[in-house]
Amino acid sequence: DDVRNQFVSGAKLGEGTYAIVYAGHYRHDPTRLVAIKKIKLNTTLKDGIAPDAIREIKHLSELSHPNIIQLHAIFSTKEQNISLVLEHLPLGDLEGLWKNHSISYGTPDIKSWASMLAQAVWFCHENFVLHRDIKGNNVLIAADGTLKLADFGLARSFADASRKMTCNVITRFYRPPELLLGCEHYGGKVDIWSTGIVIAELVLRDWFLPSNTDAEQLLAITQVFGTPTEETWPGVSTLKLAAILGASTRPQPMDYWRTKFSMLGPDGIDLLRSMLIMDPNKRFSARQVLEHRYWTSAPRPTKKEDLPKQG
Ligand code: ADP
Numbered sequence: 001d002d003v004r005n006q007f008v009s010g011a012k013l014g015e016g017t018y019a020i021v022y023a024g025h026y027r028h029d030p031t032r033l034v035a036i037k038k039i040k041l042n043t044t045l046k047d048g049i050a051p052d053a054i055r056e057i058k059h060l061s062e063l064s065h066p067n068i069i070q071l072h073a074i075f076s077t078k079e080q081n082i083s084l085v086l087e088h089l090p091l092g093d094l095e096g097l098w099k100n101h102s103i104s105y106g107t108p109d110i111k112s113w114a115s116m117l118a119q120a121v122w123f124c125h126e127n128f129v130l131h132r133d134i135k136g137n138n139v140l141i142a143a144d145g146t147l148k149l150a151d152f153g154l155a156r157s158f159a160d161a162s163r164k165m166t167c168n169v170i171t172r173f174y175r176p177p178e179l180l181l182g183c184e185h186y187g188g189k190v191d192i193w194s195t196g197i198v199i200a201e202l203v204l205r206d207w208f209l210p211s212n213t214d215a216e217q218l219l220a221i222t223q224v225f226g227t228p229t230e231e232t233w234p235g236v237s238t239l240k241l242a243a244i245l246g247a248s249t250r251p252q253p254m255d256y257w258r259t260k261f262s263m264l265g266p267d268g269i270d271l272l273r274s275m276l277i278m279d280p281n282k283r284f285s286a287r288q289v290l291e292h293r294y295w296t297s298a299p300r301p302t303k304k305e306d307l308p309k310q311g
Contacts, residue, residue, distance in 0.1 A: 003075040007085055009036050023088065033088035034072055038081055057084075059129055060152050067120035069140065069150040089148055092310040094198060095136030098205045105308045107263050111294070112301035113139075114199045116147035121195055122286035124149070125188040134194035135174045136201055145304040170194060172217050173210055177228070177278045180218045182240030189280035192289065196275030203263050215244060225278050226251030233279035267294040 008030070010023040019037045026032040061071045070087040077083060094113065097103060117139060124131055131152055138151040170179060176193035178186055200208040209224070211217040222228075227248040228236045236242060257269050264272060271294040277283040284292075295301075 003073050004077065004083075006073065007034060007036060024085070035086045035088045037084040037086055038077070039083070041081055059127075063124065063127055063129060065120060065123040067116045067147055067149060068123060069148045086150070087142070087148065089140040089142050089150070090311065091141035091143060091145075093137050093141065094139040094147075094202065097141070097308075097310055098136065098202055100310055101205075103308050103310060107265065108299045108302040109307055110199070110202050110263065111268070111299070112304065112307055113147055113202060115295055115301050116304070117149065117195055117198065118286065118289050120147070120149035121191050122290050125191070125286045130188055131191050131194075133170055133174075134191050134198060135171050136198050137171075139198065141309070145307045145309065147304075172214065173197065173207055175214075175217060176280065176283075177218065177221055177225075178239070178280050180214055180221070181236070181242055181245075183280075184240075186280065188286060189283045192275050192283055192286060193280075195289075196272055199264075199272060199275070200261070203261050218244065219246065221278070222246070222249050224252050224256075225276070228278050234281075236279070264294075265297070267292070267297045270294070 006027055007024050008027050010025070013021045013023050013035060015021070019039050022036045022038065024034045024036040026034065057071070057074055061074070064070070069089065071084060072087070073085040075083055075085070097105075117134075121131065121134070129152070131149065133151060134149070138149065140148045140150045142148055170176070170190065174194035174197045176186075176190050179190060197208055209217065209220040211220050222245070226232070227245055229248070230237055236245075257273065261269050261272060271284075271289065271292045274284040274292070275289060
């Protein structure tokens with residue numbers, strides 16, 4: 001195949017649930033590095049790649065933004081596998097960064113990463129693309145320090161097309177309350193919640209709302225934000241799983257936020273809380289996030305080339 005021959009595949013870089021990733025480069029220019037992500041398709045049921053997934057990939061290939069991973073090409077191999085040729089991002093991901101205690105970082109660094117992430121999410125939404133799986137592990141870092149939103153649920157949507165479509169979008173810790181309550185008509189606000197959780201984790205250098213089950217996840221959320229009521233979240237009682245909301249808990253006081261997230265300062269805390277409003281109608285949109293005063297108030301974000309790096 002024509003496209004496949006444009007690339008040379010090298011050493012294995014890593015393996016995830018849905019894909020094996022290889023280092024590679026353009027055949028005509030070995031200095032142009034890429035990552036080749038070979039999707040693990042279920043071989044017993046290989047007839048259907050969902051047309052939706054194909055459409056989504058076309059969409060991603062047209063999304064061009066400095067903070068979104070670039071998709072160079074897509075090709076299929078002889079075994080009817082699908083490979084995505086992606087921008088090579090060698091400096092790990094945000095989860096690896098906060099877990100790596102040999103790296104220290106501070107307030108302006110967090111503002112810089114949060115800003116690049118917020119711009120990526122804004123650009124997706126502006127182009128009518130929902131990411132639906134934003135988490136630290138899907139936010140990669142380029143060699144020059146630029147943050148890149150990656151993994152548009154693509155590997156999963158391809159792999160699942162040959163298995164069974166799952167409706168469980170978003171890894172549990174990052175899943176917003178409307179999804180946990182069975183809401184079927186969700187929008188961009190799901191990505192804003194997940195982005196807020198990623199920023200919180202960067203500050204805490206720990207999980208913010210970990211859990212072992214969906215019910216526990218909802219409990220973890222209500223213990224911080226309080227049990228939603230018709231007053232705080234109009235319509236919440238009509239959601240499919242509203243009955244699983246337990247006894248009413250009160251939201252944590254402002255001191256909880258000032259203590260835990262002091263690194264963000266008052267403006268950062270205000271923005272974080274606006275991204276983590278339980279009612280998706282009240283939760284900030286990507287545009288509102290970018291318009292917040294946090295980005296322009298002191299301190300200025302670290303320049304990307306000066307950010308602390310892994311590896
Ligand atoms: P997971 O999300 O479970 O890590 P992936 O299939 O996305 O699984 O990636 C597996 C591994 O491959 C990653 O942990 C990373 O080490 C590497 N990798 C993924 N994408 C890239 C990329 N664009 N550039 C460089 N390495 C990558």
